[in-house]
Amino acid sequence: MTLPTTSTHVTFPAGAVDGSSTVLAVLPLPDGRHGVVTEATPFHPLDHTWPDQPADTGTLDGRPVLDCVTGAVSPEGEFFLGAEIPVRRGEEDWAWLAVHVTEEPVAVGATVELRVDADRRAALCASHTGCHLLALALNAALASRWRKDPGRSDALGHPDFDSLAMDSSRMDTAASTDVYRIGKSLRKKGFTADDLAADLPALTTAVNEQLAAWVAADAAVRVEAPGPELTARRRWSCDLPEGPASIFCGGTHLSHLGQLAALTTELRLSEDGTELTAVTSPKRL
Incomplete structure (x- = not known):
């Protein structure tokens, strides 16, 4: 079997949900299914290093794509899939692949039509954009709790x-x-958690007020990519009223915040005060 030696080109950073491409390889998977690798794809695969966003699903020439997983080919020509990959994404001299998981195989060399489940993608985009906005709003709300500069700012x-x-x-x-x-x-970096439990309601209110203001501002959102490769180091960028904000991110996102009707978070602190959980729920128009 000939394995690809170059990384998959991806079109999902620009919001694509369909496209056509050439099949480069069809790999037998341990569970009896097939891993179809195409030259390019609109599918977002699960990242084995930081698996925050689930994979896209959809169809490949009408066949259901049940999953999409990151694969990698080593300089020695050995193939690894998902959690089995022994190096971090982007390791030099490796080929990084989006592997579409199907029940049925397709012919190597065939041109196939790839279609992502657009509604599911849109819901994941809303959750991922909401996640980044939550990060910025939470940072702002907690800013007064730092006794000293921790050496890293958003x-x-x-x-x-x-x-x-x-x-x-x-x-x-x-x-x-x-x-x-x-x-x-x-x-040790300077954060104080004193009375955090008592302050949690006020903190939650402050974060949600900020999120509501940003949604109302209908700021533009984009994913900036230096290249088409799966491993290109992409940035989420949003033109907030306070100024442009960006976060390194390999996922998919909304194109503007006006696609949301609302965005709210629930903050929970563990009983021992060592774990803060934020569940951020977008409501799409």
């Missing part, structure tokens, strides 16, 4: 609690769930 100039405390981030079609660890290392 695009709006606030101490980057989201980045410094992030433990996990996951999204689905209904919401994003971000879990933050408030431990000794964060406190």
Whole structure:
């Protein structure tokens, strides 16, 4: 079997949900299904390094695409799939692939039509954009809790609690769930969690007021990509009233905040005060 030696070109950063491409390889998967690799694709695959956004589903020449997974081919020509990949995404001299999982195989060399489930994609875009807005709003609301400069600020100039405390981030079609660890290392950087439980209602109100203001502003959103490769280091950018904001991100997003009717978050603090969870729910128009 001849494996691709160049990375898949992706069109999802520009919002594409369909396209045609040539099949480069069809790989037998351990569960009996098939991994179809095309030269280019609009499908967003699950990232094995930071699996925050689920994979797109849809069809490939009418066949259901049940999943889309990141694959990689080493310089020695060995193929790895998903969690089996032994290096971080973007490792030099590796080929990085979007692998479409289907029940039926297709012919190598065939030109196929790829169609993403557009409504599911739109819901994931709303959750992912909401996740980034939550990060910026939470950073602003917690800015007064830093006793000293932690050495990292977000695009709006606030101490980057989201980045410094992030433990996990996951999204689905209904919401994003971000879990933050408030431990000794964060406190050493200058964050104080004193009376955080008592302040949680006011903190939640402040964050939700900021989110509502940003949605009302209908700011433009875009994904900036330096190239078409799956591994290109892309940025989410949003022209907020306070100024342009950007966050490195490999996912998919809305094109403007006016596509939302509302965006709200629920903040929960663990009993021992060491874990803050934010569940951010977008409501689409």
